[in-house]
Amino acid sequence: MLSFILSSNSAAKNWQTVLDNGQNHSVYFHAWGGDPQINAYIQWLEQQVKQQYNIDLHHIKLTDTSEAVSRVLAEKSAGNHSEGKVDLIWINGANFAAMAKHGLLTPNWATKLPNFSLTNPAKNPAMSLDFGVPTQGMESPWGQAALTFYYDSVAITSPPKTLTQLLTWSTQHKGRFTYPKPPDFIGVSFLKYALISLTPASLQAKLYQPVTKQNSALLLPKLWQFLDTLHPNLWRAGQHFVSSSTALRRLMGDTELSLAMTFSAPEVPAAVTRFDLPTSIRSYAMSDGSLSNIHFVAIPYNAAHTDSAKLVANFMLSVNAQAKKQRPTTWGDNTVLDLSILAADQVTQFQLSNPHPSSLAPNHNSPALAEPHPSWVKVIEQQWLERYGAQ
Secondary structure (H helix, E strand, O other), rough: OOOHHHHHHHHHHHHHHHHHHHOOOOEEEEOOOHHHHHHHHHHHHHHHHHHHHOOOEEEEEEEHHHHHHHHHHHHHHHHOOEEEEOOOOEEEEEHOOOOOOOOOOOOOOHHOOOHHHOOOOOHHHHHHHOOOEEEEOOOOEEEEEOOOOEEEOOOOOOOOOOOHHHHHHHHHHOOOOOOOOOOOOHHHHHHHHHHHHHHHHHHHHHHHHHHHHHHHHHHHHHHHHHHHHHHHHHHHHHHHOOOOHHHHHHHHOOOOOOOOEEOOHHHHHHHHHHOOOOOOOEEEOOOEEEEEEEEEOOOOOEEHHHHHHHHHHHHHHHHHHHHHHHOOOOOEEEEOOOHHOHHHHHHHOOOOOOOOOOOOOOOOOEEEOOOOOOOHHHHHHHHHHHHHHOO
16 A cells, blocks of 8 residues: 555656646647648647646648658657657557657656546556557557448438448449548558458458568458459549548539548538538448547657647546547547546536437447558558559
8 A cells, every 4th residue: 555655646746747847838749630620629729738738739730640750750860869849749550650660759658647547548458559559658549530431311322331232332333432542541441441351350360460471462362352343333433543531522522422431430420510511411330340440649759848748648638628529519539538437527528419410320339440550551552552553
């Protein structure tokens, strides 16, 4: 008991040091800036941390997270080990694996945030795993997302619920579906969903290990065989692919497509509300599984304001910030907090009434498909571009 008290006192003292050192500074938060709802939520974060800590949070909008990775790597190569221009970065998957490999992230800080305990990590080990890779305290969880499909209920009465059904449906509705070209995140996510679905259960463990030439030669041919059959049925006969999920949504809005997908389920009702999508749009999850992951924030090893970034990350994990983020009218990103350990009045902040007709049903019962090991992404992208990139 005494050791527990001493440990608690030490943690409180250490956090007080973070509070003392972290206030009254700027934090440059490098995060994807392609969604107006997410950008608006980050603006709200800016107001909150300014009010609580007098921190000036600056959202550096990225087209791709790799831009921030390259910047930190360039700073390290130039010998800038303490005055980096990236204080906090929104990250997961291959970008996290790359930064961790090159020693570009601050270690052992995330689990020491006071609000990290609200994720109940002992019962939710995924909070410390990024695409199956242990985070080792280098990342703080921020939200959860899953690949969600949406369709025009005027054009489709019964959407395809499995990958096999999607192939059959595409032959009957030629030109009414497509996916973004890799390396777009949504496009790669669709390919990973397809790969998992096409891989026999007895071999799926290989997808969660670092990719090898032997395993890629064993598992990827099924994916290419599937795509060879699917592509002629796609929009523009698979001879041209859109570059982003935004462009995909635009085609749905113009009714050129009847079926599309997103990794941000709340994006769909928000787009309907903005009249970017028809009111007939409905969301659903595939019955053979939904590719799911947790996204995180990390602090580069050379951040100029490490303690300030920790204060921001801790606020991101607060009940208030997580509940607001989960509301469909805000962002709709699922919380990483374990509601079972929260007080009753805190849980009520996450409860919704009168969901939008285009929203994804919360009880869709789609199995969560874990992300493959991040090393598979580069191989999938390279081989896809070799096979289909010139089209």
